[in-house]
Amino acid sequence: MSKRKFLTLEERVDVIKKLNKGLSVRKVADELNCEKTQISNIKADRSQILSQWESGARSTGKCVKRRKTTYDGLNDELFEWFSRARSKNIPVNGPLLQERALVRSMELGFDDFTASNGWLQSWQRRYNVNFAMRSGEASGVPLEAVDDWIKRLPEITKDYALEDIFNADETGLYFRALPQRSMIVKGDSRKGIRTAKDRITVLLACSGTGEKLTPLVIGRAENPRCFKALKKSSLPVTYRWNRKAWMTAVLFKEWLEKLNTKMKSKGRNILLMVDNCSAHCHVQLSNIKLKFLPPNTTSKLQPCDAGVISIFKSHYRKRLLRHILSAMDEANTASELAKSVSLLHAIKWLDLAWTSVRGSSIKKCFSTADLLNPLLTLTQRKSKIMETSFRPCWKMPLGMTLSTWTRTCP
Template identity: 45%
Template sequence: MAERPKKRQRIELSLETKVKLIQEFDSNPQSKQKDLALKFKIGKQTVSDIIKRKQHYLQLYDANISGERKRITNGKFENLNGLLHQWFNQARSKTLPISGPILKEKALQFAEQLGIADFKASDGWLTSWKTRFNIKQFKVSGESAGVNHDVVDDYKERLLTIIGDFDSKDIFNCDETGLFFRALPDKTLSYKSQAAKGGKISKERLTVLLCCSSMGEKLKPLVIGKAQNPRCFKNINKDTLPVTWTANRKAWMTSQLFNDWLQQLNRQMRQQRRKILLFIDNAPSHGQDLSVSNVTVKFLPANTTSVLQPLDQGIIKAFKARYRKYLMRSLISRMEDCASVTELCKAITVLDAVNWINAAWKETQQTTIAKCFMMCGFPVTSEQESDDENDDNIPLATLLATISSEVPVAELLISITIFPQRTRMRVTGKLN
């Protein structure tokens, strides 16, 4: 009895390998498909099928499809998938946010137009569609998509002319930011068998105005709250606070508050016999007619602050990271004495926040500030050129050093795992 020939092992080609085969065929059209089959260890019919569908594979490759080894099939809804992919590209070219529910709804519309009655926009179909076209979900952040780069380039070219004879130490930028000063982390570790319950997240906010020079000089922060005299300020002279405190009903910046701050800054510069150049954004709360003797105010072009304002390039982010460090230290030290999340939040006072704001601002590195100015096109000086520093690197040892030695180690570990996202800690060993 004749021995049956061994069945050739099935080989699945990756998309990248298929593209290489197509490129070899295009570079030498006279080459035989048999030779390509032997080289890539596949059948002649497979080579023929790949060449016939070369436009399809090249389009997938150009669309940044992952080159992992996987079989690419036509799919039951190939036309629908292709139309949805084209629509997706058009929408993203306009920087429109596209979510899963939007894709499902649009897919159902395409199915109706194509007369596909059995199509269901299920989660499984959506996952397969995103995998096929190498699409992932990202959080939309920042305002950079709305920036006119021609305006940015033109402004950077004119920046030296705008600065004129001002020294780097006299070039300042100010901006305000909202600070949820009692906000607990919104994520936690928990046992798989238990629900991750939590309390209501505090949204009590302060507005903090920060001002610094291109050389790293930092002025006293302006903090805006909701009460002129919070209960925690009892028996405290507000003039002795490490920040300038003011208030209004919504804790927002207003044109009157900004003008008062600018007048105070002008008096300070006049006493120092300095004249400075202050760059600000064109927010309505900053007003328009800001003429003072020792502070020359320049407005940044509209819709460009995400790339032209130094404080937005990482200074505020570094400041908030350091504020969170102080907040987390306080939370860990107070956990034993609080019975609930609400009680833990209320234990944090405005006076605590004021002191942490001051400490976080003082610890923000001068080199970080200088580099953010440089990123926005401001002139570089020899003093500003230094090694990179990580303002958000808060080591575990630093945090542990602030905890009282009376806290049991086991409880300390539990406390740390409750807040992993904000403190950015990684515990790899055991504490004894």
Template identity: 40%
Template sequence: MLYMMGRISKHHQIDSSYRRANIATKITCSMASNKTSSRKALTLDDRVKVIQLHEKGKGSRAIAEIMGVGKTQINGIVKRKAEVMEEYESNVPSERKREIRKTGNEDINELCWEWFKDVTARRLPVSGPMLQEKALKFASDLQNTEFKASNGWLESFRKRHNIVFGKMNGESGDVCDDVVREWTQRLPSLCQGYSPRDIYNMDETGLFFRCTTDKSLHVKGEDCSGGKKSKERLTLMLCANMAGEKEKPLIIGKSQNPRCFKNINPKTLPVDYYANKKAWMTSDVFENWLLSFDRKLGRQKRKALLFLDNATCHPHINPRNVKLIFFPPNTTSKLQPMDQGIIQALKLKYRKRQLQHIIALMDEDKSKTGPDAVKKTNVLEAIYWVHRSWQDVKDTTVMKCLERLGFQPVRWQLRKSLVMVMVIVNWNLRHRNCLAVHCRI
């Protein structure tokens, strides 16, 4: 009896250990299958990259190792190449991982997308209600009575085609590309014979010197209102050359002798200051500045080019040492180097100094608000902030903005000059050695 009970106990222990091992094996296999069955979703950019690698001759296995996915997934993307590229060219968001789901209104969506591309290319501002109204018209033409053009449809349509709401600004839409292309081709011949130090660019800009930025951090849900914006403005004229050297700024205000100029001689200011009723650039102001600039170059025995806008305040005169070259009409937004980031850099540095000054005033007087401190800004302070901000604009910023619009890079011209000097030095050394050998003979 005891023998039989011992055998049963032994069999029970073996059976229990077997079952535990079997359960552990099943769990391990389940975990392994879950691990191998996980599928990495590729974004649209990734799928386009897969197609590009395949077109370069890489095999599916090699691409799968690069992208970290399975070979079958790569083969599926290659088979659907046409669909992927159509999505990519249709401005679908590049971070999208899943394929676009069919909604049943594809004909309306396609008509709306074609209409949207057409009108925005012709610079018509398009709003959400306009798009919904056009979609309803297309639905009516297609006799689709179930389509509603709801806000949900609009949001889905915007996400599908990566459409965002923004402000239309700038004048570059009116610039003819053929004129820009022709000017860029002519530019090297216009600059021929002049060193980078003798190729200048100038432009004017307005500065609302008592106005601060209209954006601020604030606690969500709380009021974020500011004071009334000041409309008082100064006109700045900035001039610099291809080597990054900057001329003294010219500032035009409304008053010849503001109160803040008391006991100050305007000629001692770090800028050239002029005044008229509207604080605008005029032909007289420009001519006075240009003749002064011409005399400066004459004293240095230099001849220079000056590229500027074709504006009515820029008279076509012929100074002795400066040759004026005007940009084609209505091309300032695309051909004016100062508009490519130089003026923006100065204004950002000006605003930084202005805000530092306002913070200092508010720290001194705890009862003073931001709008109150801004109103205390005077023309003299603005003049010194402009002067220091112009000094802080990096030479490389000026050079890069000029290079971006086709002006010959300064470093290339300097490199050519260095090569010429090395050639001359080598020739002189070789010539001297030949003379020494001849003398010995």
């Protein structure tokens, strides 16, 4: 019985030549003692395979003989998988390719293979693959407002232990979004894809000692189809809904009152810092003191914006990528692949992601926002905020650069 076997780039080009001469897929598969689906995939990816083959000879006018390595077969198979994904217009970024490489290497018994960044860069050079870039822009922060907050911070926090100082913030999560950047073969067209617009809002809250509250998730439907025969009370999050899946004053007040009841039952009084968006209404509560951050300063003064949300999204993204890997071969289009992710999937993954955020990472983010050092002088505090604004306060996943990590967040 034929089985899947490694075919080098040169062998795949030879397959294309045989097919062009009129040989059937079955005939070629029989000659090479491999599966028909493997030959069919090569036939479907012929333009990219030939483009990659030609680009390797373009600079010298002849084929470049590449140095053989232990992982040649794995590398070729990954390029075949990558080409198949791109033929379906499914974006493939570095972390996704690395995850696929790790899974396949374990199946092949390569126990010492790590899919490092160095390997990824070498693989990209070998197959003339690069990233299709997207640019972004940063917004300014009013430093006078930052300075004023720093001056008032000791007075604001003096009556609260660090374990009773909380920060809460919402983040939009496009829970079906495929990677925003994709690797492409050099010279290949950069086909656009329609980004999945299915968004939920997630409210995260944590304390200076790393305590994490149950996430609040806001969706668009009261009873999504994936919740059929499921009690919402059994979900690992608090689920609410409205037509736009946004935080509203009504939902925020409800969340605050339930949190106040919880703190009252424990005999705790907490300080809760939030930004001053319109949904964050002023509420007088017995066991929660609300403090609103100055406008447009959250990137420097709010712990959740100082890395907590980024870490959370990184963990969520990792689980989404694993699902993409498992479903990619069955999907015919990027749209079909995105639709395989349900809201219930997203809720389970974001719960696991929130659980995976370490208390030590949260404490570092509180330190970045200067909430761990109330005795520092004003000059020290200002210097510390400016310094930490230009470096990450969290530990990135192994084998991932900062630029790659931040671009994979939805």
